[in-house]
Amino acid sequence: MDILRIHGGTPLNGETHVYGAKNAALPILAATVMVSGTSVIEDVPDLEDVRVMMQILERLGARVRWSAPGTIEVDASTINKTDVPAELMQRMRSSIFLMGPMLARFGEVTLSKPGGCVIGQRPIDYHLHGMRQLGAKIDEQHGYIRCTTRRLVGTSITLDFPSVGATENLMMAAALADGVTVIENAAREPEVADLAQFLLATGATIDGAGEDTVVVRGCSNLHGSAYRIVPDRIVTGTLLLAAAATHGEITLHGAQSGHLGAILQKLRDTGVRVDVDRDIITVKCEQHPRAVDFRTAPFPGFPTDLQAPFMALLTTANGTGVIHESVFEARFKHVDELKRMGADIAVDLRTAVVRGVQSLSGARVVASDLRAGAALLVAGLMADGVTEVEGVHHIDRGYQSIERHLQTLGARIERVSNQVPV
Template identity: 35%
Template sequence: MKLINVERSNPLEGTIKIPGSKNSSLALIAAACLTDEPVTLLGIPNISDIRVIYELTSKIGLKIEQSDQGNVFLDPRKIYSSNLDPVKSSSFRSAYYFVGSLLAKFGKVSIGFPGGDDFSSRPIDQHIKALKMMGASFTFFDRYYTAEAKELKGATIYFDVITCGATINVMLAAVRAKGTTTLLNAARDPEVTDTASFLNKMGAKITGAGTDMIRIEGVTTLRGCTHTVIPDRLIAGAFLMGAGITEGSVTVEDVIPKHLSSCIAKLRDIGMDIHEVENSITAQSTGILRATRVRTSMYPGFATDLQQQKAL
């Protein structure tokens, strides 16, 4: 393909319900493997990454049933292996969550290197550093790596950079580790808080999620529960920006406005009318948009995934 021809569309108008967060769903499915009883997750989106994770985990014994409404029943009691297919587990970056969720139960996990978007590398140095501090050892091969630990023990861990993936992964490992783990310079993303909320419903003892210091007191067992995944803030932000790009008016429903505070602030900066209520946001173009400076950063800063839409 030598060129892509882009033509201006008609104004984007209407109301849309936002699905559950993909990033949170991937972490929640991995977290479900920690418990010793069935769990139900509500609002899981039916998308390719989720379908890959179903196929990946069904091969190790996780029983999965999904309804048309997005309700997913997960039974981890018959998981018999922690050797994850290296090709499938490399097809999306957050497969590494299964290291945190399975290591304490099985003592060894084999998994492919993280994949996902093909425009940048996916370093896992902070994951490795933290899990080593908890007693794990790593062996690296061409297509996959293994993590082993006779016993995971609590530790005080400072992340050299703020990382949502490592924060969630180490939090998963710490839930069934011996003793107390403290995570410093932890990510504050809603997906971290959602995962901690789900784990606490199952009987974990996690405090501080949503701040830069998270404390996890290890437990020996976890119980089943029902949990609803948070809405996808990135999809919601894209639709709100679509209203500005096309000079339209869009209402996103089933959202948590606080999760979109930086996006909303920038939309107001450029001249859009924004109306917020408890679980919906309406963005309307005024027809005159002005330039503004955007610098991406970790939550609660402006999300990297929204910068390209903003540039339009």
């Protein structure tokens, strides 16, 4: 197991490009199951989760390959299995995205309960309830889910919560269903709209993706297409926060500021300078930021995936900031590790009170999940001395070669083989 060793205290400076979004790539790769012909997906990040999804597709019988850096080709015409490998599902929660596409194309699929980061309850009940409304029969036994249908039929579905995963799964299933499906209280995240754009490119008929109500008119066939996925807004936000935390100045190319309204506004509220010019975002911070309060919420609210790295920024802010985590109840696991570095944070259930200190100190810390790892990276970059981050495999699930990306901006960070401290 590797660790990331960070010599903190160096401001990030320079320019870099934002790569495609993991949270857009995974459902789009799952959607290729429904396509007759070859799908070419461009600007895909080379991440552990992406490689797991590719392995799943291959085990199902699809032909999958990297045709160029950042480009994946999928020919799903050769799929000959409907049992998704349990050991691979346990490695990645997003494998649940295969439920809708497999059910729509083959009329059956068997899955196990998905794995992934342990950040609180993330039930798949919304997925299952929606599939039943579309006409699927679902049998759950011993951790396995067996879904079958003679034919999916369009209907009206109202989600109790605007779940991104459920919205995407139902949208994919409905694309090949008979008739019209209306999804109310749908998730509005950019990745939902991006999946819809891919499906539209293959011949699907979808209206309203990215809004509260999505209307899908089912069709009999989807054709192959080339598609470039949307830039990763979470990677963008993490880099912006790292630059602000280190009192640096960076420019990101290929970003989409419209997907980052809440985070950009909060950064401005802290006193950080944020300039936007089409797909270019520049941040500059010359002094300690001001403390701010925020509450995570579904898009267009403050993204829960950036709560942890923003907390790291607030650890040395002037004043006291209050963070309320309204999406996941177990997403403060990074707090104890930040406190090891000298942060002053108190947690009461889903609320964290962050009192700014003069500086953090390097320490050996452990990433418990993907976004906690991002917080520890930001903290290590801003801290005095050396920080060693364990649990790097979590970070690798969402950030492509993060140490090389940060090195191009002047960070003193390296990946080394983990050694038990003496």
